[in-house]
């Protein structure tokens with residue numbers, strides 16, 4: 242049975258464009274075939290049906306464990322980084338059980354407890370920046386989100402190992418800076434260890450160093466009683482037992498910790514870098530944000546910041562216009578189905594195209610215009626606004642990411658006067674995400690003195 246609406250370009254051109262200019266690729270394909278098309282891309286088995294009609298996305302994500310599955314094997318692209326035991330690689334029941342284990346620590350009261358630390362971390366990181374000296378905002382937000390994740394997930398605050406892990410993670414993330422240096426993720430044949438200077442060789446050595454440190458931390462925690470009292474996610478995972486009473490192995494723990502670090506850190510940092518860009522690119526937006534934040538008075542509670550309507554709309558618009566993840570993970574058709582009247586055979590790979598959903602003119606008129614008011618004027622369904630995907634693999638860190646984004650934006654905006662150094666920022670592939678191409682260059686021009694400052698209560 243033929244696949245629907247095949248993009249009319251040679252497959253190698255499609256693959257190349259998907260690698261170097263994914264937005265151009267999606268935008269030209271959707272002009273030819275709105276709602277649904279079949280593309281030839283890299284990774285994920287090569288051929289993929291891109292879906293951007295909310296009704297079809299709903300059909301996929303609400304049948305995610307029946308007519309469709311969310312196969313872990315398709316995420317093999319991330320295996321060199323995250324290993325085989327990460328939640329992202331698991332399927333079926335083991336995947337469901339791992340989610341049950343991981344979701345609670347990321348929600349509810351536990352999350353609220355992180356609020357004050359997040360604000361403090363933002364203040365500390367910003368206070369290191371010299372006034373009137375250009376800096377790259379993406380690096381600053383990476384620093385913030387790395388500290389946040391190390392504290393919440395790892396329960397690590399200080400010490401030599403903490404510093405070393407932090408530095409190694411920073412170095413490793415640099416590998417994903419350009420499409421070229423991260424291309425070994427997409428092309429397994431590029432995985433050649435040609436010494437410490439070759440991209441793959443460098444990656445392997447850094448990964449080994451991180452593994453050594455993580456296994457040392459695991460072994461130390463196993464031999465001490467500390468983990469039984471601790472509430473960080475690492476400790477909770479160590480205490481968890483499956484139905485046969487077995488604990489997670491060292492390898493499983495290592496893979497899960499690295500997964501949470503990587504997927505949680507880089508994504509949130511990118512979203513916050515875009516947030517700093519938009520709030521300084523559009524002075525009228527910044528003005529409204531400041532007015533709202535200042536209306537909370539001198540020492541607002543993090544939960545009050547979290548509930549601010551314009552700030553919420555601003556964060557949504559930031560995640561809409563350049564969604565950090567362009568696609569959901571792949572879903573695999575299990576039985577003959579129809580999507581928008583197009584029959585699909587078992588074995589077909591489909592993905593919700595988050596970028597294209599967020600740029601549908603019927604949902605978001607003038608979709609390239611940044612306008613937070615959209616989210617105040619209208620309620621979008623979870624299949625119309627979906628920066629965190631949905632269904633069986635919906636992001637488990639969504640609440641933490643949005644909480645962090647709001648608190649960091651409020652802390653920075655209310656304390657510092659800053660401006661953009663360069664002009665317009667364009668999105669560019671960074672590994673499997675979409676990030677600001679130049680990292681958002683800024684300078685701090687001064688501190689806001691008379692402020693009612695948010696955060697530390």
Ligand code: HEM
Pocket residue numbers: 328329330340390500501502504505506508509512564565566568569570571628629630631632633634635636637638639641642
């Ligand atoms: C702005 C920040 C973030 C964005 C845009 C984002 C986006 C996403 C998306 C699109 C998915 C795939 C959903 C699907 O296929 O339907 C996902 C999955 C996931 N995310 Fe996030 N994420 C963010 C932050 C985080 C954080 C902070 C964490 C944890 C610390 C996290 C952990 C995960 C995990 C573990 C999965 C895989 C879930 C599974 O396989 O069941 N993410 N995320």
